[in-house]
Amino acid sequence: MTKKKPILFLALAAMLLVSWAVLADATGDKTGGIANVPAQVAGKPTLEEIGAAVGQTRVSLNFVWTLVAGFLVMFMQAGFALAETGFTRARNAAHTMMMNFMVYALGILGFWVCGFALQMGGSGAPMGASLTVPETMTKLIGPSIGGNIWGLFGGTGFFLSGVSYDVAAFALFLFQMVFMDTALTIPTGSMAERWKLSAFVIYGLVVSAVVYPLFACWAWGGGWLSTLGKYVGLGHGYVDFAGSGVVHLTGGVMALTGAIVLGPRIGKYVKGEAQAIPGHNLPMAVLGCFILAFGWFGFNAGSTLAGTDLRISVVAVNTMLASASGAFLAFLYTWKKFGRPDLSMAVNGMLAGLVAITAPCAFVTAPSAVLIGAVSGVLVVAAALFIENRLKIDDPVGAIAVHGVNGAWGLIALGLFADGTYGGGLNGGPAAGVAGLLYGDPKQLVAQFIGIGANLLWVGGSSFALFKIIDLVLGMRVKPEQEMQGLDFNEISAPSYPGEGSPVHFPVFASVPAKVTSTLLVTQPSPAGGK
């Protein structure tokens, strides 16, 4: 054995060298070619075979683009978890993290059961330049007025089974699901530090299954908002490229109704005056913000649903520009207003710019994108202060100002600044590109306002009712003494920070001392035991 080993090794090395010499292509010139086109006669494909290969390659590119963009958006969950937890107090860190963590699992399940079907089940179309759900998913349910169906929700694709057991349906499920989850996780910020976990679970399932998908169907699933252009002539109908409205306004409105139903945290208002309750880890929040900004490239550029649509570069750069002007203006505005710049507000400013550019990112020029972000940077600070000081609504992370107010601003901005160079034929509308008020189409702005109104009515009404019902049945809010002590200590099995910074410092015993078990325990030991 020992003698054979060097010989074997040398033989192997020689083989590798020879094969490299023959096959290696360091420049890449020789990798890929006509031999890779599937053909009856290898290397000599017919025109039909070439056409089929080109078509499938384009579709493959769209699949890969959409899926990878979806993976980026999924990572935004981590950004939300870090930003929200950083902006809240140490004694609630495990609770805030638990909500941001479980929202992913709850959302996937709710969306899989019926959310996806209600949203996209009526939008099936032959796949052309971009990814669509399969042609068989065409059951759009809604009233028929004047011979036109005004879609309210879809009716195929439940449990991703039957006609939706299809590669395109699965790809779109992933992409739409992570968008839904973004909306779903927004209210956990405004409702942090006092929301009962059991109430949160009900919320997560109902919103992912019904509340979000309906509005998303109206905008993206062929529903009535999207057909306002085709049937009534309002521009291209309600246009929301990547979801300033569908995702962020929805999340922001739920954040608002939830914060109203819950009421402010204990100590937030003293004699009606809002008090500062500083977050416990701003570096954590900044890291979260960067992860969100990174994931946003998937959010916006991925929304072409086509890697073959080269507009993706415009979308991505507009996204980047608006995030920059949002952050910079919030930084400058707080510097001017408070005497020194505010880091947490600068973070909110970047996110606000991103939220606002999400709808118009594909339709506006670079200067417009900078302007839209700049308005967001000021708007988010002013709105956060107004909500806190005037409306007396306690929103620990600024979710209502960032996602709600700037989501609406993004939709209006599209109706103002869309320049008519992109989006021809979108939503079955005119062949010309989407144009806003400043580029000659005031009707587009009308469609945008109808979308905002519909969102406020449906999402606001249904989420408020949902939170009220949960409050009556389960209770939405923890007891005051639990809130004072920290939710980590009452809603979660163990605190985030067992040492300094949590409501109790020490000690952590390996097992329950005999003396303690006999007389003083508040709760029973867990059945698993401590041994």
Next chain:
Amino acid sequence: MKMITAIIRPEKLDDVKAALFAAEVEGLTITRVSGHGGEKTVLESYRGHPLVYEFHDKVRLDIGVSEPFVDVTIEAIVKAGKTGQVGDGKIFVFPVEKVVRIRTGEVDRDAVTPVHMLQKK
């Protein structure tokens, strides 16, 4: 002079501080402490194993006062810090031999009187 040491609930700190200031007791030192009184021990669990939190988070106030302020201070703390539940804390009063204000070298009663009140005199 007396040194008044009070152990109170952390969530009552704001109320107690407001009551002390209202009683013109303005000099105090606070420390985060953990302690064990007659309260029940809390049992949590981490990955299925029990976790005992035997000591509870408290805030300790140390207040040096001249004789006329002793009862005022005690009364303010009791009134503002009381919830009626086990775990409201304790107040300890100790005699103080000498107090020196480092900045001026003032001693005893002058040293425990807030600067703006001294100037009023």
